[in-house]
Amino acid sequence: GAVVSQHPSRVICKSGTSVKIECRSLDFQATTMFWYRQFPKQSLMLMATSNEGSKATYEQGVEKDKFLINHASLTLSTLTVTSAHPEDSSFYICSARTRANYGYTFGSGTRLTVV
């Protein structure tokens, strides 16, 4: 079945630095990629939606200059958390969708800890 590889699974960074999270669709073309954020014991909150070759659409309250999303190819999307602060510590999950098959495939998530 469809697989989305998300890396890194865990990252600890210093406050003020930037962190890049990658999501690759291994055996299908992801026309749309969704990026979610999940706080402990809470549900997934959609941060942004990106279509290959287009600018991402951010949800209300999500700073587009802080959370940079790039979806330059049909198999790779990246989320860069710029100038990270402790309040950015969270679990980030990507989800890919291809129009060929109505399904959403999730990455394994990235636990970001900013110290």
Add this chain to the structure above:
Amino acid sequence: AQSVTQLDSQVPVFEEAPVELRCNYSSSVSVYLFWYVQYPNQGLQLLLKYLSGSTLVKGINGFEAEFNKSQTSFHLRKPSVHISDTAEYFCAVSDQSEGSSGSARQLTFGSGTQLTVLP
């Protein structure tokens, strides 16, 4: 816009007992319905989905769900749970139309239900 309500935040159940995790949704348009399972520090795995056809949907790991349009519900059931079923379960909906640009519609998630299977 859609919304999803999972009334039970935690469901403890003994091993080999049946379980039902409740999900109700609200939408002004026709929707697709999903159940996902999440193990600690992992992404989401699809258990089952309802797109059309039979309202009783069978998924992986012995789970099934029934779509009830009149009650706007999509409850998840398993006749006999195992310790390994302990996890967080999320109900989600998506409207059936594609976006105006042909992009996929987003999923709207419920708040999740922690299923804990006790020995």
